[in-house]
Structures are given as C-alpha cells and as structure tokens.
Amino acid sequence: MVHYIVHEKKDTVxxxxxxxxxxxxxxxxxxxxxxxxxxxxxxxxxxxHKIALTDIGNGDQVIKYGEAIGNAMKAINKGQHVHTxxxxxxxx
Numbered sequence: 001m002v003h004y005i006v007h008e009k010k011d012t013v014x015x016x017x018x019x020x021x022x023x024x025x026x027x028x029x030x031x032x033x034x035x036x037x038x039x040x041x042x043x044x045x046x047x048x049h050k051i052a053l054t055d056i057g058n059g060d061q062v063i064k065y066g067e068a069i070g071n072a073m074k075a076i077n078k079g080q081h082v083h084t085x086x087x088x089x090x091x092x
C-alpha cells in the first residue's frame with residue numbers, strides 16, 4: 001500500500017494519499033524514479049497534506065513537485081506534518 005507520493009528526486013516533502021497516524025510505518029512512491037520509499041510518521045498527517053522526507057532546517061526551502069513552495073519557519077523533522085504551522089508559502 002502506498003501512503004504518500006513524491007514527484008521528483010529532489011523533493012523534500014511527499015503528499016499523503018491516505019490519512020496518516022503518528023507512529024505508522026509508511027511506504028512512499030517516487031514517481032520520477034519509480035522507486036519505493038520508507039519512513040515513520042512522527043505526527044498525524046491528513047490526506048492531501050505534506051510530510052517531511054528529510055530533516056528541514058529553519059529557513060530552508062521546502063521542495064514539492066520539484067519546485068520551491070516556501071521556507072520552513074522552524075526546524076521540521078523527517079516524518080513530521082508540513083503545513084501552515086511550520087511553512088511560509090512562497091506565494092505571498
């Protein structure tokens with residue numbers, strides 16, 4: 001079962017395709033490489049929301065679909081939910 005998808009190798013977040021619960025061992029699919037990924041959820045992540053694929057430092061760019069979508073407003077650990085509580089969008 002795939003729990004999250006990643007579009008490009010350089011992405012730092014994936015998108016949950018199911019509701020994820022803290023502590024779940026997750027399987028992901030990298031579409032660019034057609035490869036399988038694994039990580040443990042450190043927080044609940046709702047369907048359609050982002051999950052950190054790697055540790056992201058405060059101020060670092062967050063990459064989704066191969067594009068910078070914003071900057072981390074604080075450190076985000078691998079497996080954590082990435083959303084408005086810790087991401088400032090690049091759109092405004």
